[in-house]
Amino acid sequence: MKTAVTTATSNAATEHALTFQELLFTLQGFWSARGCILQQPYDVEVGAGTMSPETFLRVLGPKPYSVAYAQPSRRPADGRYGENPNRLFKHTQLQVILKPPPPDIQNLYLESLAAIGIDLRQHDIKFEEDNWESPTLGAWGVGWQVMLDGLEITQFTYFQQCGGIDLDPITGEITYGLERIAAFLQDVDSIYDIVWMRDAKTGRSVTYGEVRLAEELQFSVYNFEKADIGKLWQHLDLYEAECKALLDQTRALPEGSDAVTCSRVPVLAAFDLCLKCSHLFNLLDARGAISVTERVGVIARVRALAVGVAKAYTAQQSVVAHSEA
Amino acid sequence: MPAFLLEIGLEEIPARMIAAAQKELAERVEKMLARENLLHAHTVQSYSTPRRLVVLVEGVLAHQPDTQEELIGPSLKVAYKDGVPTPAATAFAKKAGVEVTALRTIANAKGEYIGATVERKGRPASEVLAEMLPREMAGLYWAKSMYWRAGKPERFVRPLRWLLALLDAEVVPVEFAGVKADGVSYGHRVLHGDAPIVIARPSEYVAKLEAAKVVVDVEVRRQKIRKALDAATRAVPGARWRENEELVDAVTHLTEWPTALLGNFEKKHLMLPEEILETVMRDHQKQFVVEDASGKLLPHFLAVLNTEVDAAGAAIIRHGNERVLRARFNDARFFWDVDQKIPLADRVEMLKNVTFHKDLGSYYDKTERIRSVAKNLIANAAPALYAEQIKLDTFRASVDQAALLSKTDLTTDMVKEFTELQGVVGGLYAKEQKLPDGVARAIADQYKPQSSEDSIPRTLAGSIVALADKMSTIYDMFEIGLIPTGSKDPFALRRAGTGVVRILSEKEGLRNNTNFSSVFSLSLLLPPRQGIAMNVYVFLLDRFEFYLQETRKLRLQTARAVRLSEVLRYASFINDPNQILGLGRITDFASILNEQVGSPEVLAVAELLKRASNLLRQAQEKGIEFPNAETASLLENDAEKKLAQRVTEVDASIQKNYREGKYSEVIAAIAGLQQTLNAFFESVMVMVEDEKTRNNRLALLARTVAVVRWAADFSELASI
Known part of the structure; x- marks a missing residue:
């Protein structure tokens, strides 16, 4: 009897459920209508939306900034060859950055849930403490995991520090796990069964599995079995050296250099190189190639780059802002 | 008399911090009102929900x-000067805010x-x-706080969103x-939405908050949850929800309604071990486990919601919770199957890649240390x-x-999950x-006891592994300077220390003959670790004293009295492990002694022994x-000869009876010294001119005190 009721409800709910891409459109539309810049995913491998320069660099300094973007996030060690219905090597985050956070940020977030078809009067929502910290990025914040009927659907963080720099103003970060939310809305037990797109005319649909399963399998094989450890180390050394070289050039700028000279310094490129290092570290880690003693050292190397970039970026911004004022 | 109400409205406060903050706020407000002479006969109430801290004081003065x-x-x-106010007088008058003419003579x-x-x-x-x-x-104290406003003017646990402050209607x-x-x-x-609720008084x-679907009283909410759990469980005949106070507390602080x-x-998921099922439900989903009358898990769970829904809503929420749980259980099943592909024995080598501590190496290194300490302990079993x-x-x-x-x-x-x-x-x-049962149990119990409520390892082998794990952790952390101080104990070494004490005091098969010194033996006592051994020893004695008082509920004096004896014995046993008294024996002795602390017999002898100790201390000073020890031939009068003879008899009696577990007789033997010692003090002058006689008498008293101290330092028991 109970089962019958459940099935009936869920069917009724899922018929109108958003497809994966509609979910993305709706959330983007929602935040776009609330003053956010819509950005595209960053085109360098990252482990989380936080690592995109649209978050990592924009949260630094005093300039207000609001942006939303989807970010495919690669975590090589989380790959499961496409065999686990709940785990992915690459998942998609919808990242919303509100700097400074508006006082009604929680309400805005709840409205965004209504926008994707979640009627809160029919659900149980809780904000449970969950603080975030990334030693490699020298960043931390406090906040919540948002639980909907027992499912964690969002990470909500008030960023306090980034790249070792105390933030002022702080930033509100809302990170939606799109696969989880889509699976919830569509009531499917496997991520691979999520309907990615449905042709309104023909009713033909394409699943997440059809789009991404091969990628999950092949990257799991590469990340865990095939990646050439020696070359990964070489890549890491090369990217690190180049990033350092750029940062050294920044530091070598004479005191009081003018805004034009300062704004030409490729700090943004240095950050890309730092991201490369971070991803290579993740690959080496998944490959089981980093020993205990090395591990701490490599994290420190990446952190040094991230902190260096954050410093350089802040300094650059302040010179440029000064000249504009 | 007016009433004062303060409500601090916040974004969701972490559940673990709410109770303490509620209490602290009430105390602070009450103290402040008292300091400011604003309290009359009054009552203080405090409330909290995830979104508010509230204090209500009735009986506040309006002025x-x-x-x-x-x-x-x-x-x-x-x-x-000559009847004329000096500048000193004018300055004082100004400071006091009165005219110079208003000054009086006192x-x-x-x-x-x-x-x-x-x-x-x-x-x-x-x-x-x-x-x-x-x-x-x-x-207010917060374990972790944040900034949210530009310019960072203040830190608080989460952004503050509203303040309600009323003195009656004002x-x-x-x-x-x-x-x-x-x-x-x-x-x-x-359930209520954004509409503000006007509170007139x-x-x-x-009542107004209740109408807006917020139960502000924590106790009322707790009872509401318990009743709701009972009612929901009734749908399954013969079932009950598994009591878990900590979880009830957590969900109480996560809900308003x-x-x-x-x-x-x-x-089919019941095939997974109960430990895993319960962890998923309780720790990850904050759900209550449902069991039958015999305590066996049933395929149900209870979720505590922060809302109220109709049947359709309940079906949706139930379905959502079931879906998450199903995924979690499927994950666990998946992990189980994948994990079996590499047997535990083949994973030892993999431990080289798991950090124990950056300065202490990998878990492989840690394993080696556990093995070596465990080896030393086996003889005790x-x-x-x-x-x-x-x-x-x-x-x-x-x-x-x-x-x-x-x-x-x-x-x-x-375990990663x-x-x-x-x-x-x-x-x-x-x-x-298919490893031997004893091995499986020892592995399972290695972290026991994890709290004062937790049981100690079931088996001897498990106890030895648990001891070796905890001791080597304490040792290694002390070695690199990570010694707990004040409220800082990031590696929970105190808990580990209390665990060591509990196993040594309570585990049959070890408790009679195993003590801290047994664990220290051999490898750990070799240089350069000796100095650390002493620090660890003192640390463990502190844990032992804590254990006797907090767990065994013994008096402070008893705990101190046996602690000092333990230190003295330690020095003499270090070269003779066979003489070691197990911590269990000392605990038993302490319990018996504790019953007699304050009795006239114990008090009387304790006072005399304290007098002896004072004399010795003064002489040393x-x-x-x-x-x-005295020289028999130098003893002069009968009272001192008698004392020397009695002390020798009592010494033998203490040692024999202690080893045989006849602790009342140990105490009786010590109490039996009272007459002889009293007679000694009445008829013998200790601090005489003749140096030889004097020193011999001091030596006799020193032996007397030492003989008793072997069991307990009675001078601690001279007053209660």
Whole structure:
């Protein structure tokens, strides 16, 4: 009897459920209508939306900034060859950055849930403490995991520090796990069964599995079995050296250099190189190639780059802002 | 008499911090009101929900009473020269805020001074509150706090969103964190929405919030949850929800309007070990486990919701919770199957890649240390093994295998996902992989006891592995300087230390003959670790004292008395391990002694022994040197000869009876010294001119005190 009721409800709910891409459109539309810049995913491998320069660099300094973007996030060690219905090597985050956070940020977030078809009067929502910290990025914040009927659907963080720099103003970060939310809305037990797109005319649909399963399998094989450890180390050394070289050039700028000279310094490129290092570290880690003693050292190397970039970026911004004022 | 109400409205406060903050806020407000002379006969109530901290004080004065204060100034001589006020007098008058003509002469024991009576006008309560409350709010302690406003003017646990501050019908004009107090509150996010709730008077607060679907009283909410859980469980005949106070507490602080809902999972998942199922439901989903009358898990769970829904809503929420649980259980099943592909034995090598601590190496290194300490402890189990007809070699092999595999579960997907199940998973996998039962149990129990409520390891082998794990952790952390101080104990070494004490005190088969010194033996005592051994020893003695008082509920004096003896024995046993008294014996002795502390017999002998100790101490302070035992031929009168003879008899009696576990007789033997010792003090002068006689008498007293101290330092028991 109970089962019958459940099935009936869920069917009724899922018929109108958003497809994966509609979910993305709706959330983007929602935040776009609330003053956010819509950005595209960053085109360098990252482990989380936080690592995109649209978050990592924009949260630094005093300039207000609001942006939303989807970010495919690669975590090589989380790959499961496409065999686990709940785990992915690459998942998609919808990242919303509100700097400074508006006082009604929680309400805005709840409205965004209504926008994707979640009627809160029919659900149980809780904000449970969950603080975030990334030693490699020298960043931390406090906040919540948002639980909907027992499912964690969002990470909500008030960023306090980034790249070792105390933030002022702080930033509100809302990170939606799109696969989880889509699976919830569509009531499917496997991520691979999520309907990615449905042709309104023909009713033909394409699943997440059809789009991404091969990628999950092949990257799991590469990340865990095939990646050439020696070359990964070489890549890491090369990217690190180049990033350092750029940062050294920044530091070598004479005191009081003018805004034009300062704004030409490729700090943004240095950050890309730092991201490369971070991803290579993740690959080496998944490959089981980093020993205990090395591990701490490599994290420190990446952190040094991230902190260096954050410093350089802040300094650059302040010179440029000064000249504009 | 007016009532004062303060409600601090916040974004969701972390559940773990709410109870303490609620209490602290109430205390701070009450103290502040008392300090400001604003309290009459009063009552203080406090409430909280995830979104608010509330304090309600009834019996507040609307106005501070006026007060008078007498100020004393400079002496009359300084204040007036030839009847004319000096600058000193004018300055004092100015400071006191009175005219010079209003100054009076005050005569006291020290002489004559000028003085002034100062009238202090009381201020309205509202004004005082507005001034003082921000300081109290800002002073609240938070384990972790944050900035949210630009310019970072204040830190608080989460952003503050509204303030309700009422003195009866009047809004107290307090401002904190950029928020001005008003006469409104807010209800349940979903069930009531954003509409403000006007609170006209403090007395209507609780009822108005209830109407807005917020139960502000924590106890009422807790009871509501318990009743809701009971009611929901009734749908399953013969079932009950598994009591878990900690979880009830957690969900109480996660909800404003709690209800409960029964959900189901497929029976096939019951094939997973109960430990895993319960961890998923309890720790990850904050759900209650449902069991039958015999305590067996049933395929149901209870979720506590922060809302109230109709049947359709309940079906949706149930379905959602069931879906998450199903995924979690499927994950666990998946981890289980994948993990079995690499047996625990093959995972030892993988531990080289798991950091224990950056300065202490990997878990592989840690494993080696556990094995070496465990090896040293095995001999202590020999008598128990002999009694149970277990071969020492078999036991040694089983302990070593358990120690070797103890940390291997850290490399499994299951433990990576459910970290709190470390040890438990190792035990389950060992069983699955057909390792001996003893090995599986020892692995499973290695972290026990994890709290004062937790049990100690079930088996001897498990106890030895658990001891070796904890001791080597404490040792290694001390070695690199990570010694707990004050409230800082990031590696929970105190808990580990208490665990060591509990196993040594309670585990049959070890408790009679195993002590801290047994664990220190051999490898740990070799240089350069000796100095650390002493620090660890003192640390463990502190834990032992704590254990005797907090767990065994013994008096402070008893704990101190046996602690000192333990230190003295330690020094003499270090070269003779066979003499070691197990910590269990000392605990038993302490319990018996504790019953007699304060009895006339114990008090009488304790006073005499304290007198003896004082004499010895004074002599030492004067630089007098004397041997630690008397020379029989130098004893002169009968009383001292008698004492020497009795002390020898008592010494033998204490040692024999203590080893035989006849602790009352140990205490009786000591108490039996009273007459002889009393006679000694009455008829023998200790501090005589003749140096030889004097030193011999001091030596006799020194031996007397030492003989008794072998069991307990009675001078601690001279008063209660």
